[in-house]
Amino acid sequence: MIVTIDGVAASGKSSVSAGVAQALGVPYISSGLLYRAATLLGLEAGVDLGQEGAVLGCLNPPPRLEPLAAGNRVWQAGRDLTPDLHSTRVDRGVSVVAARPEVRAWVDAQLRALPAPLVAEGRDMGTAVFPHAGAKFYLTASPRVRAQRRAHERPEEVDAIEAALIERDRLDTTQSAPAPDAHVIDTGALSLQGVIDAVLARLPAR
Numbered sequence: 001m002i003v004t005i006d007g008v009a010a011s012g013k014s015s016v017s018a019g020v021a022q023a024l025g026v027p028y029i030s031s032g033l034l035y036r037a038a039t040l041l042g043l044e045a046g047v048d049l050g051q052e053g054a055v056l057g058c059l060n061p062p063p064r065l066e067p068l069a070a071g072n073r074v075w076q077a078g079r080d081l082t083p084d085l086h087s088t089r090v091d092r093g094v095s096v097v098a099a100r101p102e103v104r105a106w107v108d109a110q111l112r113a114l115p116a117p118l119v120a121e122g123r124d125m126g127t128a129v130f131p132h133a134g135a136k137f138y139l140t141a142s143p144r145v146r147a148q149r150r151a152h153e154r155p156e157e158v159d160a161i162e163a164a165l166i167e168r169d170r171l172d173t174t175q176s177a178p179a180p181d182a183h184v185i186d187t188g189a190l191s192l193q194g195v196i197d198a199v200l201a202r203l204p205a206r
């Protein structure tokens with residue numbers, strides 16, 4: 001079975017996916033890492049991130065997602081890009097790159113080639129990439145709660161992180177609508193384990 005976990009920025013998608021995947025004994029995939037990799041490579045090459053052709057030109061050789069249970073990684077040839085994917089400059093540029101149709105097609109093709117069963121997290125896993133998934137979830141939380149969580153992972157103050165999250169949500173609106181058949185979970189009042197348990201409780205009988 002494929003389980004999709006979409007949601008807004010810093011809503012808990014990757015942590016929840018890792019926990020659900022571990023409970024099910026299947027891999028999880030963090031699709032956002034591929035958009036982040038394309039953004040990082042574009043930034044390093046100094047290209048205009050809005051120029052689709054220029055960004056695509058940086059994906060040679062193509063970065064590959066390694067769906068490790070301990071945390072997904074992205075490799076380009078022998079280089080592990082993962083430690084550089086969660087910087088503030090990648091956060092700022094990624095939505096522009098992710099809006100480009102050919103970049104989305106490149107990510108989608110790589111994800112669809114992975115064998116089920118799996119848990120897939122991102123923005124459009126339940127709508128565009130795996131519309132026939134066996135169970136779909138969409139995580140939310142207020143911008144403040146999400147900023148407070150992310151403040152443990154970024155050098156900026158909570159207010160600046162919150163403003164950046166709100167702006168990224170706005171830029172991601174097109175590809176980030178919940179699937180009509182997704183369970184929407186507000187994670188604001190729940191612990192990480194509480195969200196994992198809520199997802200597991202809503203899975204169809206296995």
Ligand SMILES: Nc1ncnc2c1ncn2[C@@H]1O[C@H](COP(=O)(O)OP(=O)(O)O)[C@@H](O)[C@H]1O
Nearest residue numbers: 009010011012013014015016149187190191192
């Ligand atoms: N329900 C929760 N309660 C408290 N902290 C959480 C919860 N879910 C996630 N976190 C923490 O919030 C941060 C962002 O979570 P993450 O899984 O990276 O979100 P996303 O993949 O949506 O960006 C992480 O530090 C994570 O440990």
Ligand SMILES: Nc1ccn([C@@H]2O[C@H](COP(=O)(O)OP(=O)(O)O)[C@@H](O)[C@H]2O)c(=O)n1
Nearest residue numbers: 009010031032033035094095098122123124
């Ligand atoms: N399936 C996906 C996943 C991510 N993305 C884009 O990639 C960016 C980074 O995604 P992410 O999941 O790593 O970001 P966080 O929610 O973890 O901050 C998002 O802001 C979107 O612009 C997307 O368009 N579609």
